[in-house]
Amino acid sequence: MIYDAVIIGAGHNGLVTAAYLARAGLKVMVVEKNDWVGGAAVSRELYPGFTYSNCSYVSSLFRPEIMRDLELPKHGLQILPYEGGAVFTEGDGYLGMHRNHDANRREIARHSPRDAEAYDRYARDVLRHCRFIRPMLLRTAADPASFRPRDMAELAWLGKQMFGLSEMAMYDMIRFWTMSIADFLDEYFENGVVKAYQAVASIIGTALGPMSPGTAYVLLHHAMGDVDGNVGAWGFARGGMGSITKALTASLTAAGGEVRTGSGVAKILVRNGRATGVVLENGDEVHGKRVVSNMDVKRTFLKHVDEAELPGTFLKRVRNFKIRGSSGKLNIALDRAPKFTALPEGSPYMKGDMHFTDSIEKMERAYDDWKAGHFSRDPFQDMMIPTMIDPTMTPPGKHFMSCFIQYAPPKIEGNDWTDQDRDAFAETVLNQIEAHAPGFKSSVLHYEVRTPRELEKEVGLTEGNIFQGELTFDQLLFNRPVPGYAQYRSPIRDLWICGSSTHPGGGVMGAPGRNAASEILRDMAKPSKDMSDAYAVL
Amino acid sequence: MRAKTAMKPDPRLHFQAPLLETPFHPRTSAANRLNAWVPWGGYSTVLEFEDLAMEHSAIRNAATVYDLCPMVKYRVRGREAAAYLNRLTVRNVAKLQVGSVHYTIWCDDAGKIVDDGTLFRLADDDYRICCQERHLPWLLDSAHGFDVTIEEVTEEIAALSLQGPCSYAVLKAAGFDVETLKPFRIATFPVDGGELMISRTGFTGDLGYELWTSPDRALALWDRLFEAGALYGIRPIGSAALDMARTEAGFIITNLDFIPAHQAVREDRVRSPFDMSLDWMIDWEKGHFNGRRALLAEREKGSEWAFVGLDIEGNVSAEHAIIYHDKKHEVGQITAACWSPTVKRNIALAHVKRPYHAEKSGNLWVEIYAMRELQYVKLMLKARICERPFFKPARRTATPPGLF
Ligand SMILES: Cc1cc2nc3c(=O)[nH]c(=O)nc-3n(C[C@H](O)[C@H](O)[C@H](O)COP(=O)(O)OP(=O)(O)OC[C@H]3O[C@@H](n4cnc5c(N)ncnc54)[C@H](O)[C@@H]3O)c2cc1C
Numbered sequence: 001m002i003y004d005a006v007i008i009g010a011g012h013n014g015l016v017t018a019a020y021l022a023r024a025g026l027k028v029m030v031v032e033k034n035d036w037v038g039g040a041a042v043s044r045e046l047y048p049g050f051t052y053s054n055c056s057y058v059s060s061l062f063r064p065e066i067m068r069d070l071e072l073p074k075h076g077l078q079i080l081p082y083e084g085g086a087v088f089t090e091g092d093g094y095l096g097m098h099r100n101h102d103a104n105r106r107e108i109a110r111h112s113p114r115d116a117e118a119y120d121r122y123a124r125d126v127l128r129h130c131r132f133i134r135p136m137l138l139r140t141a142a143d144p145a146s147f148r149p150r151d152m153a154e155l156a157w158l159g160k161q162m163f164g165l166s167e168m169a170m171y172d173m174i175r176f177w178t179m180s181i182a183d184f185l186d187e188y189f190e191n192g193v194v195k196a197y198q199a200v201a202s203i204i205g206t207a208l209g210p211m212s213p214g215t216a217y218v219l220l221h222h223a224m225g226d227v228d229g230n231v232g233a234w235g236f237a238r239g240g241m242g243s244i245t246k247a248l249t250a251s252l253t254a255a256g257g258e259v260r261t262g263s264g265v266a267k268i269l270v271r272n273g274r275a276t277g278v279v280l281e282n283g284d285e286v287h288g289k290r291v292v293s294n295m296d297v298k299r300t301f302l303k304h305v306d307e308a309e310l311p312g313t314f315l316k317r318v319r320n321f322k323i324r325g326s327s328g329k330l331n332i333a334l335d336r337a338p339k340f341t342a343l344p345e346g347s348p349y350m351k352g353d354m355h356f357t358d359s360i361e362k363m364e365r366a367y368d369d370w371k372a373g374h375f376s377r378d379p380f381q382d383m384m385i386p387t388m389i390d391p392t393m394t395p396p397g398k399h400f401m402s403c404f405i406q407y408a409p410p411k412i413e414g415n416d417w418t419d420q421d422r423d424a425f426a427e428t429v430l431n432q433i434e435a436h437a438p439g440f441k442s443s444v445l446h447y448e449v450r451t452p453r454e455l456e457k458e459v460g461l462t463e464g465n466i467f468q469g470e471l472t473f474d475q476l477l478f479n480r481p482v483p484g485y486a487q488y489r490s491p492i493r494d495l496w497i498c499g500s501s502t503h504p505g506g507g508v509m510g511a512p513g514r515n516a517a518s519e520i521l522r523d524m525a526k527p528s529k530d531m532s533d534a535y536a537v538l
Numbered sequence: 539m540r541a542k543t544a545m546k547p548d549p550r551l552h553f554q555a556p557l558l559e560t561p562f563h564p565r566t567s568a569a570n571r572l573n574a575w576v577p578w579g580g581y582s583t584v585l586e587f588e589d590l591a592m593e594h595s596a597i598r599n600a601a602t603v604y605d606l607c608p609m610v611k612y613r614v615r616g617r618e619a620a621a622y623l624n625r626l627t628v629r630n631v632a633k634l635q636v637g638s639v640h641y642t643i644w645c646d647d648a649g650k651i652v653d654d655g656t657l658f659r660l661a662d663d664d665y666r667i668c669c670q671e672r673h674l675p676w677l678l679d680s681a682h683g684f685d686v687t688i689e690e691v692t693e694e695i696a697a698l699s700l701q702g703p704c705s706y707a708v709l710k711a712a713g714f715d716v717e718t719l720k721p722f723r724i725a726t727f728p729v730d731g732g733e734l735m736i737s738r739t740g741f742t743g744d745l746g747y748e749l750w751t752s753p754d755r756a757l758a759l760w761d762r763l764f765e766a767g768a769l770y771g772i773r774p775i776g777s778a779a780l781d782m783a784r785t786e787a788g789f790i791i792t793n794l795d796f797i798p799a800h801q802a803v804r805e806d807r808v809r810s811p812f813d814m815s816l817d818w819m820i821d822w823e824k825g826h827f828n829g830r831r832a833l834l835a836e837r838e839k840g841s842e843w844a845f846v847g848l849d850i851e852g853n854v855s856a857e858h859a860i861i862y863h864d865k866k867h868e869v870g871q872i873t874a875a876c877w878s879p880t881v882k883r884n885i886a887l888a889h890v891k892r893p894y895h896a897e898k899s900g901n902l903w904v905e906i907y908a909m910r911e912l913q914y915v916k917l918m919l920k921a922r923i924c925e926r927p928f929f930k931p932a933r934r935t936a937t938p939p940g941l942f
Contacts, residue, residue, distance in 0.1 A: 096553075098553060098556070100553075100556040102552075102556045102557055102558075102577070102580040103552050103553050103556035105580065105672075106549070106552040106556070106580070107552065107553075110549050110550065113674060113690055114674050114675055114678060115675075116672075116674075117672040117673065117674040117675055117690070118674075118675040120672070120800070120801060121675070121800045121801070124800070124801055124802075124803055127803055128803060131803065165805070166805050168648070169805055188675075344548070344550050344551060346553075346554070347550075347553055348553060
């Protein structure tokens with residue numbers, strides 16, 4: 001049996017690529033090393049009756065065009081917008097976040113009347129940047145060095161987007177794409193806590209501190225998604241993030257595609273400069289007319305392809321691709337809801353994101369620890385309790401808590417993480433929560449700790465980088481993953497890449513997977529009739 | 539009598555009721571028979587108390603009371619307050635005397651309108667800005683180098699608008715002598731150990747006053763007006779009736795008739811004073827002010843838009859309709875419209891591309907989709923550019939004012 005396409009990895013992007021190809025009539029096979037599908041969008045039951053979102057935990061970036069094309073709602077996908085959010089401050093205070101505009105303004109005004117009135121302009125400016133980038137997500141980046149008609153056309157399109165901007169907007173754009181979030185926020189706000197809250201999205205998954213240039217873009221990367229058109233909003237996937245990949249798998253198999261779990265790819269077969277299939281760790285061979293890798297670019301080319309098959313400059317660039325891990329996670333089963341002493345009875349803050357770092361300076365200090373090769377002593381958390389909204393993940397009254405933690409380096413002072421390191425990391429996180437919610441620790445039924453070591457081992461994310469490569473400007477658009485190979489192709493004919501290492505990058509977005517499918521179909525001169533146009537930005 | 543100041547509620551509990559109640563809420567809610575509330579500036583406010591036609595006709599026939607509390611208010615004080623406000627706004631603040639008010643606008647550095655509002659000069663170096671949107675960061679940033687203090691004081695002031703031909707009679711009956719008070723002037727009266735400020739201003743284009751006091755005196759003020767006004771047919775009005783009256787008067791509302799520069803997401807939506815036909819306010823001689831350089835350039839180069847009043851044939855109101863030249867080319871957009879019961883014309887306020895506002899205004903058409911029993915009736919109606927205000931009664935400015 002020779003498949004039309006063999007996809008390596010059942011991460012959400014691999015599944016998206018496979019599902020689109022299957023709908024276009026191709027015979028596709030997805031091979032996944034784990035016994036389960038999902039990659040970093042996965043839900044597993046690690047404690048009886050409790051479903052976890054083991055890696056990613058919230059959704060906003062996932063392209064609605066994909067949900068619709070692949071009929072994911074029919075296959076069980078539901079996204080639930082979430083409500084509140086808060087950063088706890090020293091001395092038992094907090095700053096909350098509200099969806100209601102007036103409540104939000106009044107909440108900020110408790111901390112700074114000036115900033116309360118600055119927020120709208122800030123949100124407007126971020127939205128402007130989002131509107132600029134959103135149309136690029138479902139387009140293959142043009143290669144500026146190429147003179148092919150389609151690259152020229154694409155560059156002309158980009159030029160038109162740019163020239164639609166005023167001079168001032170263009171200055172702002174260039175500054176925004178390169179500046180630090182700390183500097184950006186200083187242009188709007190005076191209050192440290194307000195800034196700390198807004199800075200959250202700019203350091204997630206990033207081996208940079210809030211004072212590092214380039215972090216403002218990371219904020220945008222987290223703001224450019226939407227929940228049902230509400231740009232910047234985030235939500236929970238009902239049943240955990242794994243619901244997304246379960247729905248994708250169902251859609252794929254309904255279209256005739258196949259998934260094979262439990263044995264990973266050992267080697268990509270290359271004959272006469274063309275990829276012809278894969279050899280699995282168990283020795284099985286799966287043959288295909290093309291191979292599409294959902295693994296990150298480093299893993300794909302440095303671990304599973306014969307170096308001799310690759311040009312030297314390409315190899316060098318892949319080796320230098322920045323993919324430093326910076327994050328870890330605790331997934332916790334709780335016997336009861338925590339009680340945060342700061343929060344008033346009946347407040348909505350537990351129905352959203354919670355944080356314990358109340359200043360940019362503290363975030364930066366947490367990053368300093370990372371630079372020194374330690375996990376942060378006073379880490380930054382993006383903590384959620386999805387079961388405050390989702391009734392399906394735990395028994396009633398019990399809760400699942402997802403704690404995303406920074407910073408955690410790929411190695412501890414140059415050495416591999418040990419189990420003691422991991423346990424100390426977990427203890428730091430638990431203590432931080434306990435300090436704000438006394439009695440919390442005694443409600444813990446079970447927890448799963450994931451340091452970059454576990455992330456790399458289980459999900460295959462090199463160095464534990466959650467985005468399959470850092471989202472710095474030098475690694476975006478036509479430079480992602482490496483210059484000259486931003487169009488989902490590789491130096492080896494019929495070997496494609498479709499994961500988050502490619503444009504437009506990481507997050508549960510599906511855009512890399514869809515764009516890769518689009519390129520493959522174009523290469524085969526097949527119509528992509530089941531791929532709807534990207535929604536217009538009016 | 540004064541209401542007891544209630545215990546200040548826990549400021550953290552705003553989520554229990556994200557919209558504030560104005561100090562008049564006990565009275566407005568009792569009178570709100572339709573229970574029709576809309577959010578405005580962070581407050582629950584009344585859209586319609588009882589009957590839109592009755593409320594509108596009372597504005598032109600008797601006396602009406604409108605709760606103004608949600609208007610955003612800033613207090614600007616200090617030695618250089620006048621110089622600062624001259625820098626901030628386009629009009630000449632030096633010409634504004636103590637005890638008077640003027641309507642004004644302020645622009646960003648690109649000469650695009652940030653907001654409009656009224657500026658009150660309460661004392662030599664004490665001013666109040668009253669506007670629709672919130673601007674504290676802009677006001678503070680613009681104060682750089684000036685000896686002024688700026689505070690947001692919205693919640694510290696309770697305000698009512700008393701409008702209509704009998705409004706003077708009502709004030710008189712209530713014991714406030716405003717016989718000699720001219721338009722845009724302020725008078726103050728002692729009330730119950732405090733002060734009531736009355737300005738001869740309003741948003742209806744009719745005889746009318748705005749009354750400003752402290753929140754703890756709000757209910758007493760309301761009661762005093764309604765007691766005095768009973769024989770004059772006084773009634774509360776909601777925003778729907780006011781919106782008709784202000785359209786008749788040709789007044790604009792921020793975010794309904796233009797998008798303020800600090801909120802516009804789409805860059806082409808912002809408007810300059812020329813675009814809004816408000817350039818008459820600009821004082822070019824007073825020295826530098828925010829946006830001056832850009833506006834000078836625009837004066838040289840010309841502007842893209844004009845803001846006009848339209849008289850449309852027929853009687854079908856044209857809210858948000860597109861304006862065409864020769865029934866073919868889009869040349870504008872209507873922002874406010876109604877059948878005016880007062881002037882018996884089908885009126886509208888609109889943005890029109892220049893020169894269709896003047897030289898080429900001869901062949902303008904308005905496309906209306908009128909929903910009639912679940913079906914659109916498509917109309918292409920002739921529109922004529924005309925003078926604003928549509929309604930301008932002599933009683934508006936007569937001093938002393940008439941009793942009805
Ligand atoms: C801890 C964590 C938290 C995150 N939080 C969020 C969040 O809240 N929201 C959000 O939008 N994004 C979040 N992200 C990022 C997001 O989850 C990822 O960017 C995205 O899921 C990556 O998807 P992918 O399909 O590109 O790759 P992956 O999910 O990495 O998929 C790669 C797949 O390949 C498989 N594989 C690897 N090697 C082999 C092999 N040799 N043979 C066969 N299969 C192999 C892996 O097992 C995996 O299934 C988070 C990521 C992590 C790690």
